[in-house]
Amino acid sequence: MPKDHGIxxxxxxxxxxxxxxxxxxxxxxxxxxxxxxxxxxxSDVAHGRLNKVDTSAAADMxxxxxxxxxxxxAGVGGIPCGWQVTDKHxxxxxxxxxxxxxxxxxxxxxxxxxxxxxxxxxQARDAAEAIVLDIEELPAVIDMKAAVKDGAPKVHDDLTxxxxxxxxxxxxxxxxxxxxxxxxxxxxxxxxxxxxxxxxPMEPRVAVGDYNRSTDESTLYTTxxxxxxxxxxxxxxxxxxxxxxxxxxxxxxxxxxxxxxFHYAEEAFCTFAARQIKRPVKWTSSRSEAFMSDAHGRDHVxxxxxxxxxxxxxxxxxxxxxxxxxxxxxxxxxxxxxxLHGTLMAGNYRTPLVYVNVKAVFTNxxxxxxxxxxxxxxxxxxxxRVIDKxxxxxxxxxxxxxxxxxITQFPYQTPVAVVYDTGNYVATMDKLEEIADFSxxxxxxxxxxxxxxxxGLGVNCYIEACGIAPSxxxxxxxxxxxxxxxxxxxxxxxxxxxxxxGSHSHGQGHETAFPQVIxxxxxxxxxxxxxxxxxxxxxxxxxxTYGSRSLAVGGSAMVRATEKIINKAKKIAAHLMEASxxxxxxKDGKFHVAGTDKSVAWGDVTLAAYVPHNYPLEDIEPxxxxxxxxxxxxxxxxxxxxxxxxxxxxxxGRVTIERFSAADDFGNIINPMIVSGQVHxxxxxxxxxxxxxxxxxxDNGQLLTGSYMDYAMPRAADVPFYAVDHSCVTPCxxxxxxxxGCGEAGAIGSPxxxxxxxxxxxxxxxxxxxxxxxxxxxxxxxxxxxxx
Amino acid sequence: MVKVNMTxxxxxxxxxxxxxxxxxxxxxxxxxxxxxxxxxxxxxCGACVVHVNGTAVKACSMLAAEAEGVEVxxxxxxxxxxxxxxxxxxxxxxxxxxxxxxxxxxxxxxATALLKENPNPTEAEIRDYLEGNIxxxxxxxxxxxxxxxxxxxxxxxxxxx
Numbered sequence: 001m002p003k004d005h006g007i008x009x010x011x012x013x014x015x016x017x018x019x020x021x022x023x024x025x026x027x028x029x030x031x032x033x034x035x036x037x038x039x040x041x042x043s044d045v046a047h048g049r050l051n052k053v054d055t056s057a058a059a060d061m062x063x064x065x066x067x068x069x070x071x072x073x074a075g076v077g078g079i080p081c082g083w084q085v086t087d088k089h090x091x092x093x094x095x096x097x098x099x100x101x102x103x104x105x106x107x108x109x110x111x112x113x114x115x116x117x118x119x120x121x122x123q124a125r126d127a128a129e130a131i132v133l134d135i136e137e138l139p140a141v142i143d144m145k146a147a148v149k150d151g152a153p154k155v156h157d158d159l160t161x162x163x164x165x166x167x168x169x170x171x172x173x174x175x176x177x178x179x180x181x182x183x184x185x186x187x188x189x190x191x192x193x194x195x196x197x198x199x200x201p202m203e204p205r206v207a208v209g210d211y212n213r214s215t216d217e218s219t220l221y222t223t224x225x226x227x228x229x230x231x232x233x234x235x236x237x238x239x240x241x242x243x244x245x246x247x248x249x250x251x252x253x254x255x256x257x258x259x260x261x262f263h264y265a266e267e268a269f270c271t272f273a274a275r276q277i278k279r280p281v282k283w284t285s286s287r288s289e290a291f292m293s294d295a296h297g298r299d300h301v302x303x304x305x306x307x308x309x310x311x312x313x314x315x316x317x318x319x320x321x322x323x324x325x326x327x328x329x330x331x332x333x334x335x336x337x338x339x340l341h342g343t344l345m346a347g348n349y350r351t352p353l354v355y356v357n358v359k360a361v362f363t364n365x366x367x368x369x370x371x372x373x374x375x376x377x378x379x380x381x382x383x384x385r386v387i388d389k390x391x392x393x394x395x396x397x398x399x400x401x402x403x404x405x406x407i408t409q410f411p412y413q414t415p416v417a418v419v420y421d422t423g424n425y426v427a428t429m430d431k432l433e434e435i436a437d438f439s440x441x442x443x444x445x446x447x448x449x450x451x452x453x454x455x456g457l458g459v460n461c462y463i464e465a466c467g468i469a470p471s472x473x474x475x476x477x478x479x480x481x482x483x484x485x486x487x488x489x490x491x492x493x494x495x496x497x498x499x500x501x502g503s504h505s506h507g508q509g510h511e512t513a514f515p516q517v518i519x520x521x522x523x524x525x526x527x528x529x530x531x532x533x534x535x536x537x538x539x540x541x542x543x544x545t546y547g548s549r550s551l552a553v554g555g556s557a558m559v560r561a562t563e564k565i566i567n568k569a570k571k572i573a574a575h576l577m578e579a580s581x582x583x584x585x586x587k588d589g590k591f592h593v594a595g596t597d598k599s600v601a602w603g604d605v606t607l608a609a610y611v612p613h614n615y616p617l618e619d620i621e622p623x624x625x626x627x628x629x630x631x632x633x634x635x636x637x638x639x640x641x642x643x644x645x646x647x648x649x650x651x652x653g654r655v656t657i658e659r660f661s662a663a664d665d666f667g668n669i670i671n672p673m674i675v676s677g678q679v680h681x682x683x684x685x686x687x688x689x690x691x692x693x694x695x696x697x698x699d700n701g702q703l704l705t706g707s708y709m710d711y712a713m714p715r716a717a718d719v720p721f722y723a724v725d726h727s728c729v730t731p732c733x734x735x736x737x738x739x740x741g742c743g744e745a746g747a748i749g750s751p752x753x754x755x756x757x758x759x760x761x762x763x764x765x766x767x768x769x770x771x772x773x774x775x776x777x778x779x780x781x782x783x784x785x786x787x788x
Numbered sequence: 789m790v791k792v793n794m795t796x797x798x799x800x801x802x803x804x805x806x807x808x809x810x811x812x813x814x815x816x817x818x819x820x821x822x823x824x825x826x827x828x829x830x831x832x833c834g835a836c837v838v839h840v841n842g843t844a845v846k847a848c849s850m851l852a853a854e855a856e857g858v859e860v861x862x863x864x865x866x867x868x869x870x871x872x873x874x875x876x877x878x879x880x881x882x883x884x885x886x887x888x889x890x891x892x893x894x895x896x897x898x899a900t901a902l903l904k905e906n907p908n909p910t911e912a913e914i915r916d917y918l919e920g921n922i923x924x925x926x927x928x929x930x931x932x933x934x935x936x937x938x939x940x941x942x943x944x945x946x947x948x949x
Contacts, residue, residue: 016881019889020873020896022823022863029822122806202827202835202890202924254825254890255924287828507888507925677884677930684927708832708922716918716928721911721946746927 046701110292203254226544297371502542682746
């Protein structure tokens with residue numbers, strides 16, 4: 001019988017009521033008295049010298065309040081990068097300046113040049129057309145390998161080249177890895193592209209800056225996954241506003257997927273401009289603008305090699321990746337192809353030697369940063385594709401080859417620094433074989449073939465590192481921030497609870513799931529608990545939601561704070577019952593004296609805390625409010641096995657997903673309904689990457705996929721129902737809930753199985769010379785491969 | 789500026805608009821009905837779907853001035869008279885058919901139009917009908933399931949909650 005409340009239950013989401021009735025409060029729904037509107041005039045060339053921005057005619061246009069250019073930001077900081085990677089020679093990465101508005105040069109299509117503030121959006125846009133730009137167009141660098149050749153045009157004139165860093169990991173393993181390859185019985189190699197994607201949360205970014213003249217306080221309303229991080233980055237590094245004079249609010253946010261982690265120029269602009277003109281300033285991105293200003297994701301070009309011994313054991317792995325940074329370093333960009341990618345290259349396998357080389361490259365494109373999975377999908381894709389290719393070359397079953405090389409002993413020290421605490425890869429593969437009905441595949445293939453179609457089955461495993469992460473470790477790796485999380489549990493006098501968390505919900509259902517944890521600990525009804533998030537004025541410093549960290553890190557902080565509440569409440573209860581606090585137990589919302597029938601209700605204790613007439617004032621303070629900061633000792637390591645079945649039309653090259661199955665180990669589960677929803681969404685995005693999506697630039701740096709007319713978002717008819725299972729549970733050993741995180745798994749685990757399935761379908765028709773097709777596997781690409 | 793008059797969620801509404809003002813802007817900015825969302829600028833995403841004279845319309849693809857005299861129904865106007873969720877809304881909550889909630893108003897309005905046209909749609913018919921509504925969160929699984937449930941179909945056998 002499933003539970004109906006507390007940990008493990010699936011109560012309906014409370015946030016749905018406002019979303020389903022049109023009562024959500026998204027940033028674009030916020031309008032402040034006297035607000036002006038800003039439109040950004042953006043570069044329409046990828047690379048050019050900005051000789052002159054003539055705003056004189058535009059300034060006289062109707063409704064224009066003020067026009068800003070790069071000159072107005074001469075005394076203001078640039079957009080900072082939050083992570084410094086050290087290269088294989090021990091040198092820091094090259095880190096270019098990133099002005100709020102372009103200064104001297106424009107470096108990608110969409111680079112903001114001028115900001116027109118006017119009484120209405122329409123007037124701001126009209127005025128933008130009257131600005132006269134003198135831009136001397138320069139040759140653009142788009143292709144990464146061309147960008148790092150000698151003599152390539154430089155994106156940043158003051159850097160030595162377009163190479164941000166050349167990273168080796170683990171550098172000390174390189175010689176031994178190379179040696180192992182010399183002794184291998186078999187080597188499989190594969191070159192592949194992890195296609196550039198646009199995150200595309202359905203809510204475009206919005207920023208509203210406000211300034212209070214009487215208090216000298218600034219407020220920024222913004223579409224962010226981490227308002228405290230924005231306050232720190234923007235306040236300390238860009239505008240020089242101390243935290244106590246700066247409030248950042250991220251209300252309902254319509255999806256993030258990584259791209260709303262970062263601090264963007266438009267946020268800094270609206271905050272800055274509001275202080276200048278002493279009026280609120282609002283910016284709402286159009287979708288077209290989003291395509292050329294939201295940080296993109298992925299965009300890796302890799303070569304991976306796998307060495308096996310004569311018994312098909314993996315003995316060594318090496319990869320070389322070119323990772324696109326775009327024109328500037330977005331907030332976490334340098335960490336994605338390095339620490340979020342290299343550390344996962346061991347995957348689920350006992351490969352004793354791994355060496356990862358990554359060259360991060362500047363190009364005249366939109367900055368690239370974390371997108372759902374961030375580094376881990378790129379690692380998984382390489383690894384799970386090369387294993388599949390190796391199995392075909394060796395003539396062994398790809399599942400058998402994986403099973404043979406699975407890590408089975410935990411904790412497991414990988415050769416790429418991280419230690420997996422728990423996992424059971426055999427169990428998730430067993431579960432996958434069951435839910436994906438592998439035994440029925442042959443009959444399904446036959447049925448497809450009877451219709452003139454090909455059918456393929458592809459499988460992959462994945463491991464990811466979530467709950468990012470121990471602050472002392474990430475500090476050593478170059479993070480310029482800590483990565484703890486905070487929670488304040490405020491018990492009110494009448495017993496209701498407000499929980500202020502640094503985690504941010506933008507679709508994850510925190511307002512429903514977090515109360516389940518606290519209600520379970522206290523034995524009170526979930527409806528008495530409210531989750532407060534998304535406002536730096538309301539809760540303590542927090543690091544926000546990304547990297548599947550909210551429950552593992554933010555939830556753990558809540559547990560710690562609630563434990564403090566319980567300890568204090570027991571002392572109050574002991575006083576009220578004239579007992580020893582060591583004898584007090586909490587059960588079903590009451591405090592009991594063990595071994596007696598004496599009890600006091602939760603509400604009696606909370607009232608006593610705030611009306612301390614009968615209270616141990618000599619021992620403890622009144623009030624019942626506790627804060628905890630939780631900093632984990634390790635990442636968490638969710639894992640799983642995924643299977644995809646495709647049908648392929650050999651006449652057109654069109655691939656359809658017929659079945660998709662996912663068996664995940666997320667550790668303990670708080671709300672199974674929400675967990676399944678997270679996996680569904682991730683799989684949808686992974687299928688999108690595998691079959692449909694791709695941000696495409698032409699050689700001149702024009703973004704060819706600049707709207708939903710050109711960028712193929714997955715629609716309902718592009719995907720099937722998914723079979724998902726998370727009954728394989730190996731609890732995380734180092735956080736109090738035993739949870740691992742589920743937000744990114746679907747997006748990490750799904751692309752390789754789709755591609756593996758298509759290759760399987762092609763091989764079933766004798767097209768065994770096709771060993772790889774780069775994503776997206778559009779009909780055009782598949783047909784071309786078949787008819788090459 | 790032109791003056792437009794229409795009925796929105798059963799109430800008379802009017803305002804002065806520029807010729808280029810879109811219906812969705814009029815709803816959001818003049819009438820402060822911010823439940824109707826704008827997710828794109830090419831009429832692809834469907835976050836702005838409302839009903840105009842009973843038909844689903846993308847409110848970004850109609851000028852406010854064109855809406856003179858029409859009846860508009862938005863997400864704010866679809867709940868039961870007592871304020872409780874209607875069948876489609878309730879099915880979306882029951883089956884976790886929404887996550888961030890941004891596409892949701894458009895999804896509910898489109899689903900409502902579908903069920904009016906076709907009270908018992910197949911899975912394939914639902915997926916095809918949602919062609920003009922993009923969701924980035926759910927992978928569509930629970931949206932399709934919710935619409936099937938709203939049509940009164942037994943969805944208990946559909947894979948995993």
